[in-house]
Amino acid sequence: MPANGQRALEAQSALATVPRVPGASKPDPILVASSIVRRFGGLSAVDVDHVEVQRGSITALIGPNGAGKTTFFNLLTGFDAPDEGAWSFNGRSMGRLSPYRVARLGMVRTFQLTKALNRLRVIDNMLLGAKGQRGERLWASLFPFLWRGQEVKNTERADVLLKRFSLDAKRGDFAGSLSGGQRKLLEMARALMSEPELIMLDEPMAGVNPALTQSLLQHIKMIREEGSTVLFVEHDMDMVHDISDWVIVMAQGKIIAEGPPGDVMKNSEVIDAYLGSRHEKALTESGESLTTGEIK
Amino acid sequence: MDFSFVIGQSITQALGVTAIIYCLAAMGLNLQFGYTGLLNFGQVAFAAIGAYSIGVIVISFGASLWAAIPIGLLASVALALVLGIPTLRLRADYLAIVTIATSEIIRLMVRSIALRETFGGANGINGKMGQAFHDLNPFHADIELPFLTWTRQDLWVVTVGWSLIAIFTLATWLLVRSPWGRVVKGIREDENAVVSLGKNAYVYKMQALVLGGLLGTVGGIVWAVAKQSVQPDNFVPDVTFFSYTILLLGGAARVFGPIVGAIIFWFLLVFVGEFLNQMIAAGWITFLLPTDVGPIRFILVGLGLMGLMIFRPQGIFGDKRELALDAR
Numbered sequence: 246m247p248a249n250g251q252r253a254l255e256a257q258s259a260l261a262t263v264p265r266v267p268g269a270s271k272p273d274p275i276l277v278a279s280s281i282v283r284r285f286g287g288l289s290a291v292d293v294d295h296v297e298v299q300r301g302s303i304t305a306l307i308g309p310n311g312a313g314k315t316t317f318f319n320l321l322t323g324f325d326a327p328d329e330g331a332w333s334f335n336g337r338s339m340g341r342l343s344p345y346r347v348a349r350l351g352m353v354r355t356f357q358l359t360k361a362l363n364r365l366r367v368i369d370n371m372l373l374g375a376k377g378q379r380g381e382r383l384w385a386s387l388f389p390f391l392w393r394g395q396e397v398k399n400t401e402r403a404d405v406l407l408k409r410f411s412l413d414a415k416r417g418d419f420a421g422s423l424s425g426g427q428r429k430l431l432e433m434a435r436a437l438m439s440e441p442e443l444i445m446l447d448e449p450m451a452g453v454n455p456a457l458t459q460s461l462l463q464h465i466k467m468i469r470e471e472g473s474t475v476l477f478v479e480h481d482m483d484m485v486h487d488i489s490d491w492v493i494v495m496a497q498g499k500i501i502a503e504g505p506p507g508d509v510m511k512n513s514e515v516i517d518a519y520l521g522s523r524h525e526k527a528l529t530e531s532g533e534s535l536t537t538g539e540i541k
Numbered sequence: 542m543d544f545s546f547v548i549g550q551s552i553t554q555a556l557g558v559t560a561i562i563y564c565l566a567a568m569g570l571n572l573q574f575g576y577t578g579l580l581n582f583g584q585v586a587f588a589a590i591g592a593y594s595i596g597v598i599v600i601s602f603g604a605s606l607w608a609a610i611p612i613g614l615l616a617s618v619a620l621a622l623v624l625g626i627p628t629l630r631l632r633a634d635y636l637a638i639v640t641i642a643t644s645e646i647i648r649l650m651v652r653s654i655a656l657r658e659t660f661g662g663a664n665g666i667n668g669k670m671g672q673a674f675h676d677l678n679p680f681h682a683d684i685e686l687p688f689l690t691w692t693r694q695d696l697w698v699v700t701v702g703w704s705l706i707a708i709f710t711l712a713t714w715l716l717v718r719s720p721w722g723r724v725v726k727g728i729r730e731d732e733n734a735v736v737s738l739g740k741n742a743y744v745y746k747m748q749a750l751v752l753g754g755l756l757g758t759v760g761g762i763v764w765a766v767a768k769q770s771v772q773p774d775n776f777v778p779d780v781t782f783f784s785y786t787i788l789l790l791g792g793a794a795r796v797f798g799p800i801v802g803a804i805i806f807w808f809l810l811v812f813v814g815e816f817l818n819q820m821i822a823a824g825w826i827t828f829l830l831p832t833d834v835g836p837i838r839f840i841l842v843g844l845g846l847m848g849l850m851i852f853r854p855q856g857i858f859g860d861k862r863e864l865a866l867d868a869r
Contacts, residue, residue, distance in 0.1 A: 324733065348739035360734035362727050364863050372720070373727050374738050380720030381740070383748050387715045396720065419863065432734075439738055 250470045256302035256490040257505075263491075265504035268295035275300040275443055275474050276321070276352075281330030283313075283320055283498075290316045291327070292498045298443070303465060303475040305485040305506070308495035309519055314478045315357055317495065318447055322354045323347040334443065349376065353441035357448045357478070361428040363421030367412060370420050370431055371403035372396070374438025403438060410434045410464065426457040433464060444468060446477035450484050462488050482510060482519070494518065542823040547815040549688045555808035558695060558767045561702035562588070562760040564803035566784040567791070568709055569756030574785075575793035576717055577749035578729030580633050583624070583640030584784050586647045587754040589776040590616050591761025593651055596666035596771040601659055606673035610762055617758035621751040629746045636750075644778060652773035665772030674701075674766050698767040705763075706800065709756060714796045716752075725749055726794075757784075786846060792856030794863075801857055809845060814838040 263269050274297035283291040291313040298304050306314050319325035321332060323344035331340050334352050348354075362370050378399070379385050380392030407413045410430045415423060420431060429449060436444055449465065450458050465488055468475050479485050485492055485506055492509040494502040496518035502509055509515055554560065566584050573579040594613030598604045624643060628636040651660040660666065678697040684690065691699060716722050725745050727735040732742045765771050783806070791802025817834045820826045829837065855861045 322737070324737075343741070344733075344736045345739050345741045348737055353739070354737050356733070356737070360731045360737075362730035362734060364730055365723070365726055369723050369726075373723055373735065373740075376739055378720045381724055383716075383721055386719035386721035387712065389715070389719065392720060422862075435738065 250466065252301055252470045252472065253303075253466070253490065256299060256469070260299055260302065260491050260505065263299075265502075265508050267493075267500040267503050269297070269503055271297045271299040273300045274298060276332065276334050276476070278321065278332035279330060281317070281320055281327050281332065283316055283325065283327045289498050291320060293317065293330075293495075293500055296493060296500055296503075298474065298476055299491060300474050301469065301472065302490040303469050303477070303488055304491045304493060305489035306476060306478045306493050306495060307480060307482065307485055307509075309480065311497075312495040312518075313498040314480075314495055315447055316498075318354060318445060318478060321347075322352065322445065324354075348439065348441075351440075351442035352445065353436045353439050353443070354445040355432045355436055355447055355449065357451065359425070359428040359432050361420040361423060361431055363419060365420055366417055367407065367415045367420055367423070367431060368400070368403060368417065370435050371407060371438055372399055374435040375399040375402070376439050399438075406434045406437055409467075411460070426453040426461075429453055429461065430457075430464070433461075437468065441473060443474045443476060446475065448478050448480070450479060450481065458484065486510065542819045542825070544819075545688070547812060547819055549690065550815050551808045551812040552688045553690055554811040555804045556689070556699065556703075557691070557807070558698055558702065558763065560803045560807040561699065561706065562764050562767075563780075563784055563787055563806070564706055564799050565702075565709070565760035565763065566757045566780065567787040567799035567802060568706070568713065569753035569760075570784050570788050571753075571793060571795075571799050572713065572716075572756070573749050573753035575788060575795070575798070576722065576729060577725040577746060578633065579629075579746060579750055579753075580637035581640045581750065581753065582637045582778070582781055583642075583644035584753075584757045585776050585778060585780040586640065586644035587617050587620065587757030588761035588764065588780060589644070589647050589651070589773075590620055591758035592765040592771040592776070593660065593666070593761075595670050595762055595765035596661070596668075597659060599670040600666050600668040601661075606671065606766070609670075613758055613762055614755060617754050618751050621754040622747070625747045625750045629743055629750065641778060641781070644776070644781065648773050648776050651776075660773075663773060665770060665775075667770045669769055670771075671766030671769050674698075695767070698763065702763055702767075705759065709759075710796060710800065717794075717796065721745075789856055790846065790849065792858035795856070795858035798856060798858050805857070806842075809842050810838055813841050 259272050263271055276298040278293060279295050281291055281293045282289060308314050316325065320327045323342050326341065331338060333339055334350060337350065339347060378392065379395055385391045404413065407416055412427060412430060412434065415427065420428065423431060433446065433449060449461055453461060465475055489506050492504060492506050493500055494509055494515050501518060502512045502515050566588055569587065570581060570584055573581045591613045594616055595606065595609045598609035598612055599606050624640055628639050650656065652663055654662055675694055675697065678693060680693050680696050683692050684696050724735060724740050728742050728745055736742050787802035787806045788799055790806055791798030791800065814834050817829065817837060818831060821829055821831055
């Protein structure tokens with residue numbers, strides 16, 4: 246199934262002329278990162294020279310287990326601090342920004358291990374996502390007339406999103422009573438409540454049954470059609486092929502390939518990274534062999 | 542054996558000054574632990590700050606009670622900030638360790654011989670520190686209902702105490718059902734998720750720590766005003782643990798949990814104690830001495846509470862479904 250819709254075509258045509266090399270510059274990047282290094286002891290979990298993410302696209306960040314994808318996500322969103330490097334979002338430098346500020350600027354992430362807020366109801370999970378709530382200030386919270394109107398508007402928006410993600414029947418249930426797949430949906434819907442410009446999904450399809458995966462993929466495409474940019478981590482190549490406009494491949498903390506999904510899948514370095522080359526030939530300049538490189 | 546005396550004492554104590562103090566401390570823990578998930582194991586430090594502020598400022602420095610109360614509240618905010626600034630960025634356990642240590646440091650400091658001039662050492666501070674409050678007493682006589690006996694002074698303290706609890710309970714209710722309450726409950730469930738949605742969890746945790754500490758401090762102020770005496774050994778860590786017991790008994794993260802918990806806890810404790818005393822006095826129990834009653838009532842009440850935790854772990858007001866989710 247090709248990624249369809251107006252925005253999909255725009256993104257793909259914008260990316261058509263981009264060279265298929267690691268660190269390629271994009272015509273209209275929303276996120277630009279340079280020389281990001283994160284070391285854990287002697288191990289460089291992330292060592293990215295340069296990467297750009299095209300605005301309005303669905304970009305997949307793939308790589309074998311332990312490639313440093315989630316660590317890279319944590320660095321970009323402020324949940325972890327890099328040893329070196331700088332990056333910008335919408336032209337604004339983002340180094341050393343606390344994670345909540347990153348989110349307020351419109352770069353919102355989800356987590357690999359779903360963080361549904363179990364003892365909050367589904368609708369409260371959703372409302373938590375809304376930005377700029379007056380009632381979240383301590384003093385204002387004591388005077389409901391100050392925030393009631395805003396709360397009603399947010400609730401309407403949350404209900405629309407819940408319906409779209411087929412969670413409307415669960416509206417009043419505790420989030421902890423949802424199935425694993427529903428929690429993934431809830432987390433994604435909750436992130437959308439904050440109307441992010443860039444939504445970063447960490448393994449959105451992990452642990453989700455095939456039927457639900459299809460609907461998840463549709464939701465991700467829908468996010469692009471509404472004008473947001475999607476960057477997601479995944480290690481299942483087939484999923485990536487279906488929805489992404491551009492694929493960035495990481496292995497051993499470095500970006501080893503970039504390009505449209507069709508091209509990347511044929512790249513011999515990528516295949517080696519996933520399957521290991523028969524001769525265990527060195528993948529990186531430093532000569533580390535792939536079979537020893539598990540980072541997680 | 543005078544059974545009506547046992548009941549009367551139990552009811553009087555269950556609604557009395559001590560229950561009010563513990564109720565306030567437990568209300569603070571409810572905000573911190575019940576709603577925000579902060580493990581404050583030093584609630585007694587906040588009570589001690591309140592009580593000693595009154596004692597020191599009124600008796601040692603001879604200033605007015607009405608100046609001492611706001612100073613006590615400010616000191617409480619300062620203590621919460623000192624505890625919170627280094628620990629609230631770290632995992633929850635750090636706050637627990639630091640608070641319990643701080644509560645002991647404060648007790649040992651006010652007890653120390655070096656500072657006896659100010660804090661009175663092991664004897665504490667005694668004197669009419671609550672006089673300015675008692676001068677306002679509108680009641681003219683003691684109260685002696687069949688099951689309720691208070692002196693005129695106690696009646697005034699109890700009236701004001703329960704009124705304060707009513708006001709704070711209303712405020713808690715408004716807080717926790719607002720978007721602010723939603724954020725702190727989110728932090729209790731998973732701080733990183735809330736941060737990833739653009740909320741500054743650190744500030745919310747600090748607000749909860751300060752507010753909960755202030756409630757404990759109000760408890761300490763009530764203590765000093767009602768008992769006109771503050772002693773260091775009143776402020777042992779047991780006070781914190783009894784407050785937690787009260788909170789869990791009533792049901793954590795329930796607005797009325799601390800009130801019901803405090804009333805039941807003190808009713809049971811006094812009832813068991815007085816009942817045993819009467820039985821010993823009447824010669825029905827011969828294997829116990831009256832001095833054994835103190836510890837044994839705690840053993841019996843403890844057993845009862847264990848039973849409650851086994852058969853109704855969510856407390857009296859809690860929702861069992863909600864508790865089951867926690868185990869996932």
